[in-house]
Amino acid sequence: MTSEPRAFLTQDTGAATIAAALVGRVGGRWRLIGSLAVPAGADPTALAALLVERVSAVDPVLAAALGLDRTPVEELPRVEVASHPPRRLAVVAGSERALVPLVAAASRSGWRTSSASAETADPLEMSTLLLDPGVNGILAGAGDPPAADERRALGELGALVAAAAHRRPEVPIVLAGGMAGQLHAFGDVADRPARLLIGSAARLGRDGAGLRELLTDAALPPDDARRALGAAAVALAEVLDRRIDVVEIGFDGGTRAGAWPGAWSEAAAMDLAIVPSAGLAPADPDDQVVDRVATWSTSTTDRHRLRDRMRELRIAPWADATGEGVALRLAAARAALSCLARWTPEWADRPAADLVVATGGTWAVASGPSVALALVDVLRRAGAAQFALDHGRLLAPLGSIPDAGERRAILADLADDLLAPLGTVVTPGGLRHGRSVGALQLHGASGRREHELRPGGLELVELPPGATAVAEFRFHDTVRLGGRGRHFTIDVTGGLGGLVVDLRDVPLRLPERADLRGELLEAWQSAVRTGRDA
Amino acid sequence: MTGAASDVRLVPARPLVIAPVDVIFRLAPGDRPLVAASESVVVGAPIAERLRDPGLEEIHVPTALEPQPGGRWSGPADGRDGLESGELVFSWRGRWRVAGGALSDPLETPFAGIVRGVRPGTSITIRAAGRGLRGIVALGGPTRGRLQGSPDSELRAGGLDVNSAGAILVVGSRVDAETLTRARAMGVRGVVVTGLSSKERRDYLASEARQRSALHRLPPFAVLVLDGAVRRPVAGAVLALLGALSGHEVAIVTDPPMLVFDIPSLTVPTPPADLVRVRGGALAGREGRFVEAIGARRFPGGAHLEACLVRFPDGTTAAVPLGDLERFV
Numbered sequence: 001m002t003s004e005p006r007a008f009l010t011q012d013t014g015a016a017t018i019a020a021a022l023v024g025r026v027g028g029r030w031r032l033i034g035s036l037a038v039p040a041g042a043d044p045t046a047l048a049a050l051l052v053e054r055v056s057a058v059d060p061v062l063a064a065a066l067g068l069d070r071t072p073v074e075e076l077p078r079v080e081v082a083s084h085p086p087r088r089l090a091v092v093a094g095s096e097r098a099l100v101p102l103v104a105a106a107s108r109s110g111w112r113t114s115s116a117s118a119e120t121a122d123p124l125e126m127s128t129l130l131l132d133p134g135v136n137g138i139l140a141g142a143g144d145p146p147a148a149d150e151r152r153a154l155g156e157l158g159a160l161v162a163a164a165a166h167r168r169p170e171v172p173i174v175l176a177g178g179m180a181g182q183l184h185a186f187g188d189v190a191d192r193p194a195r196l197l198i199g200s201a202a203r204l205g206r207d208g209a210g211l212r213e214l215l216t217d218a219a220l221p222p223d224d225a226r227r228a229l230g231a232a233a234v235a236l237a238e239v240l241d242r243r244i245d246v247v248e249i250g251f252d253g254g255t256r257a258g259a260w261p262g263a264w265s266e267a268a269a270m271d272l273a274i275v276p277s278a279g280l281a282p283a284d285p286d287d288q289v290v291d292r293v294a295t296w297s298t299s300t301t302d303r304h305r306l307r308d309r310m311r312e313l314r315i316a317p318w319a320d321a322t323g324e325g326v327a328l329r330l331a332a333a334r335a336a337l338s339c340l341a342r343w344t345p346e347w348a349d350r351p352a353a354d355l356v357v358a359t360g361g362t363w364a365v366a367s368g369p370s371v372a373l374a375l376v377d378v379l380r381r382a383g384a385a386q387f388a389l390d391h392g393r394l395l396a397p398l399g400s401i402p403d404a405g406e407r408r409a410i411l412a413d414l415a416d417d418l419l420a421p422l423g424t425v426v427t428p429g430g431l432r433h434g435r436s437v438g439a440l441q442l443h444g445a446s447g448r449r450e451h452e453l454r455p456g457g458l459e460l461v462e463l464p465p466g467a468t469a470v471a472e473f474r475f476h477d478t479v480r481l482g483g484r485g486r487h488f489t490i491d492v493t494g495g496l497g498g499l500v501v502d503l504r505d506v507p508l509r510l511p512e513r514a515d516l517r518g519e520l521l522e523a524w525q526s527a528v529r530t531g532r533d534a
Numbered sequence: 535m536t537g538a539a540s541d542v543r544l545v546p547a548r549p550l551v552i553a554p555v556d557v558i559f560r561l562a563p564g565d566r567p568l569v570a571a572s573e574s575v576v577v578g579a580p581i582a583e584r585l586r587d588p589g590l591e592e593i594h595v596p597t598a599l600e601p602q603p604g605g606r607w608s609g610p611a612d613g614r615d616g617l618e619s620g621e622l623v624f625s626w627r628g629r630w631r632v633a634g635g636a637l638s639d640p641l642e643t644p645f646a647g648i649v650r651g652v653r654p655g656t657s658i659t660i661r662a663a664g665r666g667l668r669g670i671v672a673l674g675g676p677t678r679g680r681l682q683g684s685p686d687s688e689l690r691a692g693g694l695d696v697n698s699a700g701a702i703l704v705v706g707s708r709v710d711a712e713t714l715t716r717a718r719a720m721g722v723r724g725v726v727v728t729g730l731s732s733k734e735r736r737d738y739l740a741s742e743a744r745q746r747s748a749l750h751r752l753p754p755f756a757v758l759v760l761d762g763a764v765r766r767p768v769a770g771a772v773l774a775l776l777g778a779l780s781g782h783e784v785a786i787v788t789d790p791p792m793l794v795f796d797i798p799s800l801t802v803p804t805p806p807a808d809l810v811r812v813r814g815g816a817l818a819g820r821e822g823r824f825v826e827a828i829g830a831r832r833f834p835g836g837a838h839l840e841a842c843l844v845r846f847p848d849g850t851t852a853a854v855p856l857g858d859l860e861r862f863v
Contacts, residue, residue: 036840039546039857042545042547042856046541049541050827054829124564127655128562131656132656159626160623160624163623164603164624304732308763311762311763312762315670315762316762317857318856319815319858320818321839322815322837323835325835326836326837365837365839
């Protein structure tokens with residue numbers, strides 16, 4: 001945006017949802033005027049027109065001040081992003097051991113993966129995999145230097161991949177680690193339509209960031225909505241001066257963006273994981289998917305029926321979103337979050353974020369407190385964090401603003417509007433079982449309140465959005481809450497779910513029996529919906 | 535009513551008929567394409583030979599032949615290389631790995647068209663002459679037959695007779711695996727159904743896998759699922775189209791899952807612009823007229839969803855979440 005408009009539209013086009021928001025200049029700063037989300041397949045022009053029409057009907061004076069009465073909707077400036085369907089990467093290696101970190105790197109870099117190693121697949125199977133028309137990229141990797149168990153297979157593997165590359169010139173190829181030594185087998189690649197990239201060896205954790213960034217670049221265009229969430233998380237961390245975790249669950253994948261503000265001479269930084277298998281509705285709900293969803297289901301549906309419902313969710317993600325449909329979506333969202341956690345294991349060892357922001361079309365049908373509970377059910381770690389919801393789906397469009405300064409300035413104006421506060425969740429770890437583990441004293445504007453803390457459940461304390469308080473925890477035994485100790489004082493802020501003291505196990509332990517598990521999950525979910533302790 | 539709120543374009547649109555139709559036939563290494571790009575193919579023309587049990591042989595190929603990955607190789611007549619012919623896969627230490635096999639099945643195109651691309655070991659793409667009705671999934675292989683049947687009735691295994699041999703049956707809202715298996719055994723070429731549950735799908739695929747493992751060639755058969763996994767009536771617009779196609783030769787293809795028909799004279803009735811179909815929820819299957827968007831409403835389960843008012847043929851109106859609706863364009 002180079003001119004000085006009074007209003008602009010943002011649009012986040014996902015595989016299942018189109019979300020539009022109207023942002024206007026009010027009182028010298030940008031404010032969120034309104035937002036709407038409808039199922040994908042609707043006409044975005046009609047969506048924008050309806051949004052502007054509603055604003056004009058509710059507040060004609062404001063609409064006139066923003067120039068909406070004289071600017072056709074089509075001429076309003078727009079900041080648009082779209083999430084692109086994940087593509088498939090064939091991952092091959094000399095040994096099963098070498099394959100594991102390669103698949104882990106690709107699975108969290110925006111790719112769906114199919115994999116094979118020379119140890120378990122013969123050359124014909126591997127060629128069939130690489131030549132499959134559904135494969136959009138090839139990653140061949142080895143350790144650096146290659147380990148003894150893979151060294152012997154690398155020559156033949158290099159020849160096989162080079163032959164596939166020759167036959168499929170439109171497919172990008174990544175040679176990682178010691179596999180780069182086989183580059184000679186590919187001949188002259190200067191005229192190849194798709195790139196042949198050399199990457200570092202796949203490693204778990206921060207050491208593997210180089211290859212993951214390379215794979216993300218090859219997987220998704222720069223203006224992809226999920227990639228934009230990374231930039232938005234950094235800008236938000238800088239603006240709020242806090243550690244931020246953005247967690248997105250969408251139809252076709254999930255995203256986790258962790259960002260932290262700069263300190264001393266270090267600049268703000270972030271880590272981005274885009275996990276296609278963490279989508280709400282996997283394309284093929286196999287047994288693993290059904291098991292994951294069943295684990296979090298509050299009803300004891302048989303497996304075939306659950307699979308049918310997951311298929312229907314894939315075909316029409318917005319249909320049947322009332323009644324039991326809400327519970328199904330929340331179970332599927334938790335299953336997706338567990339996939340996200342599986343592919344980002346090092347997140348668990350990091351300091352807890354100060355603010356966790358939920359975003360994505362999945363949360364559109366759930367109440368705010370239910371969203372926070374879903375996140376703390378699955379992405380569990382001891383600590384205290386605020387939770388917020390990107391209810392207007394603004395983060396990705398704003399993250400796509402190319403100029404970092406402009407992005408920060410707009411986010412600074414809009415932070416309060418775009419983040420719907422869900423509340424603060426305090427999760428002490430290492431609690432002992434018993435009748436009481438301690439007490440909470442909440443010092444707020446309305447005086448002092450005291451609550452006994454009983455392990456195994458949720459202690460819900462009313463604290464409305466905008467309210468702040470000081471929570472003083474006194475435990476009978478030493479617990480983990482950031483550090484280890486018995487006495488903690490934490491500044492907390494309110495939200496739609498108030499203050500939640502989560503006294504359940506970290507990680508969460510659920511009963512094996514489906515009916516007991518369903519009852520327990522329903523009790524917790526019902527508690528946050530109604531505001532009563534569970 | 536004027537303005538954006540009356541705009542039916544807020545309802546997700548689904549194309550009723552798709553044209554042009556590019557169909558992909560998958561190949562594996564060793565399969566032999568019989569067509570080349572830009573060639574015209576007629577109905578039933580063999581386009582490839584698919585190997586039943588491919589294997590990889592190491593063979594010395596003289597460099598004078600300028601071998602390339604994906605190229606064809608023919609061995610000496612005495613068969614001393616173990617293979618008569620095959621596909622060059624890759625070269626390693628001076629010898630080529632060649633994919634080949636003794637037994638193959640012909641792959642025939644079930645529609646006429648023009649070959650858009652041939653990629654040995656990967657796929658053949660053909661642009662079909664005609665148009666297509668898109669489904670959710672198609673199980674089986676490409677097939678062709680005369681469309682017959684009644685979408686408003688449910689087909690049971692006992693209801694099949696030999697008159698259906700060679701036909702593609704439209705069977706309504708749901709079908710079970712036993713009926714599908716028996717239909718295939720009786721020479722039916724395909725089935726078009728609105729919904730196929732996961733259990734029936736699994737049972738049918740298991741039956742098909744058992745058949746495939748036998749040495750004799752399976753007759754072409756496919757199941758085209760139009761809507762999803764649960765019982766749901768056929769949409770009015772689709773019903774009208776299937777009615778118009780009844781008695782004509784049509785094809786089912788799997789990639790994309792589609793019913794392909796080549797009847798240039800067929801005029802596909804355009805559904806009214808404001809006609810919407812309820813896809814999910816308590817009113818699933820009903821069709822009505824979009825009246826207006828009415829904003830977010832609270833629905834059972836506590837969900838606040840954008841909704842619109844729909845007027846049904848019996849004169850009643852109901853607030854329906856936008857996500858439960860679809861319209862055909």
